[in-house]
Amino acid sequence: MRKYIALLFLMACTLFLTPHVLAQGRPRNIYGAHLISPTHDEIRQACRTVNANSGEWGSLVRVIREGEMKPEDLQAEYNIAFEEKCLYIIRFATNIDDGGNWQLPTESTTEYIVNVIKNTRAPSHGYYQLGNELNRGDELAGDCLGNIPAYAQWFEITKQKILEVDKDAEVMVAPVDKASPHRPPTFCDAKIFYRELLNAQPTIFNNVSTLATHTYFNGHNMFGGPLISSYIAEKKYLFQIGVDHALGMNVIVTETGGDTGEETLANIQKAISAWEKDEKLLSFNIFTYNACDGNFASFSMVNCSDKSRTPLGEFIYSSQKIVGEPEFTFGATTTGTFVRDLAENLDFSTEISLINKSTDAIRRGEYELVLLGPSFEYSFSDFHIVLPGKELKTTFTMNPGRTVGCPTLRFGLARKGRVVLELAEWTPCIHQAPILEFPDLRYPTGQVELANAEVQCFDKNEQIVARENGQIKAGRLVIEHVEGVNFVDEYRCVLIAEGSLPQQWFMHFAPGENIEEANTLWPIDKNQDGQFSLTDILNLYSQ
Secondary structure, three states: OOOEEEEEEEEOOOOOOOOOOOOOOOOOOOOEEEEOOOOHHHHHHHHHHHHOOOOEOEEEEEEEEOOOOOHHHHHHHHHHHHHHOEEEEEEEEOOEOOOOOEOOOOHHHHHHHHHHHHOOOOOOOOEEEEOOOOOEHHHOOOOOOOOHHHHHHHHHHHHHHHHHHOOOOEEEEOOOOOOOOOEOOOEOOHHHHHHHHHHHOOOOOOOOOEEEEEEEOOOOOOOOOOOOOHHHHHHHHHHHOOOOOHHHOEEEEEEEEOOOOHHHHHHHHHHHHHHOOOOOEEEEEEOOOOOOOOOOHHHOOEOOOOOOEOHHHHHHHHOOOOEOOOOOOOOEEEEEEEEOEEEOOOOEEEEEEEEEOOOOOEEEOOEEEEEEOOOOEEEEOOOOEEOOOOEEEEEEEEEOOOOOEOOOEEEEEEEOOEEEEEEEEEOOEEEOOOEEEEOOOEEOOEEOOEEEEEEEEEOOOOOEEEEEEEEEEOOEEEEOOOOOOOOOOEEEEEEEEOOOOOEEEEEEOOOOEEEOOOOOOOOOOOOOOOOOOHHHHHHHHHO
């Protein structure tokens, strides 16, 4: 009998925050670590290490070989990063051939990468490095010079396909080994490699806004200048050979570090002092967090035997950090059932469901649901953490007070006190408490001329929600305001006229006037106990 509005809001929008290039001056936690085939616990512990001492949103680099992981496996790792507040940088790789060289990427490599990206949601937005140190022959199918055209063509195709499924993705060209001599096909000079890369594919750096680079503290830097700031010379060189936006590119040092000796610690400390001042440097990532083989064990941040921190790991852990503010895109699918008509000064509650389509988890304390519009009393039931793709269920309760009218209300998602997404809009009409009228109340002998009366209404749980008194005059009873009933539920109401047996009926209230036709009143309840009893008979007889 009453009117409902089912509001289905399908929103996947970005408000207030732009999704692609890191805003200048945005706080960033530049600490990070490089992972090799990590367990879930290692991911969590590595993230806690790069966030330790007041930090949030440090970074982790994770190598994924073609076919190594299904999308759901990567999403499980992303979810840990969401929970721990870490960015997760993926280095996509092929596989090693029988000769010990990394294979050239193929169309199947592209299909694998695109499928993984399409079916996962990364923190902030996806960072994807395609390949690694390709100016080394063993990283490019044995020929660092002859295979450049094949990689360049493959990268361009793959980049476009990635951006088709994720327009906000950060796709990065493979970093170079800056110390490599020029002895092709085994080794290629970094400058020559870049030049040949651009000759093979002049647009390869188009839509690439972040430079993936490696910075170690020993060996030769083919770009010139100090090793610590070698990426600056690297960007200048790219600009010189035709990458017009190179000087403005952001930088992620996807590998740095060295053995755990004092010299490495001193170099890292010196580098951090410089890197923290460079707004273009998003993060540096220590290679490696945990390595037990002979090649990289001395580089590890944790000891293989007992997982205790090495001096390098302890230095990263104990360093003071800051809360990073990566950029997020915000979106949601919001559903809820709302009524069109509300009664003033009466609580209204409904369930709201929100599917998180943002690039951040919705966490209690950091995020809150808000009602935008008139200053009504309202609340949302609590939640803990809602990962991307998961559902937030909440009970919304509101009391409009004595407002009358049809205000427009908007539901929003706020982060740290700032609204980042409008979820839904609702325009209810708020009415005064309904009027209830009985136009013709009669006894068997005729019209009720004058009698006191009471109306009681009960909800479905048999809880009394309304009790109003009035007076029957010339057969007419008008209750001007039935306080406590809404315009949705069905109520069991009871009319108790003085001296008469009560009568009940079921009804839905509508805004404004509600007219009810009552049955004949029987004035035989002389003791007014609500029932016809022996006492009533005796009273009648005594009369």
